[in-house]
Amino acid sequence: MTEPVNNKTLGGLTYNANLVKSAKKLKNGQYELIFKSGEKFTYPEQTSLVARECEGSTDKAVTGETLDEYAYEGKIFPRNAKIEQRIDDGLVYDDTYFDITNVMGAHFSSSKETVSHVKLNNSSNTTINLAANDSKWYADDAKIDGGANNEVILDKQDTAKINGRRVKGEGTAAQKDYE
Secondary structure, three states: OOOOOOEEEEOEEEEHHEEEEEEEEEOOOOOEEEOOOOOOOEEEOOHHHHHHHOOOOOOOHHHHHOOOOEEEEEEEOOEEEEEEEEEOOOOOOOEEEEEOOOOOEEEEEOOOEEEEEEEEOOOOEEEEEEEHHOOOOOOOOOEOOOOOOOEEOEEEEEOOEOOEEEEEEEEEEEEHOOO
């Protein structure tokens, strides 16, 4: 059975409003989504980052191959920044699955109430903090595909897969170290 979807866009990022408890612009100019399951996602304006990179340029190295793309540090990224969530209910705990795509400069924090599984696609300068819940029984995990300058903060139980390499243990795993 499919869950109802009510897509909204805030600060250039698309999300399902049915799964979000709070969505707002913060005083520091960042945006914040707090999911009903407890995870928090903060990010800068996504569309203005695109506009600043591409404004007035006709060079494909700057603008990307189409109007639906933009360039960042020599890499081409699609413009449609989004975060999607799916929840599997269990008898003892809930697993939350996040698919974060085409974001820049974001920060994701796991919830103490759930086990987070985060997939980060074609994003840059984004931090996934899985250590925010200090896993005791069930570990969180993250997978980074593409993008640049991302990192995952892990507790002792958490794992990450960065550019195809598995990482486990407490500390910060920087994408640049697994290229």
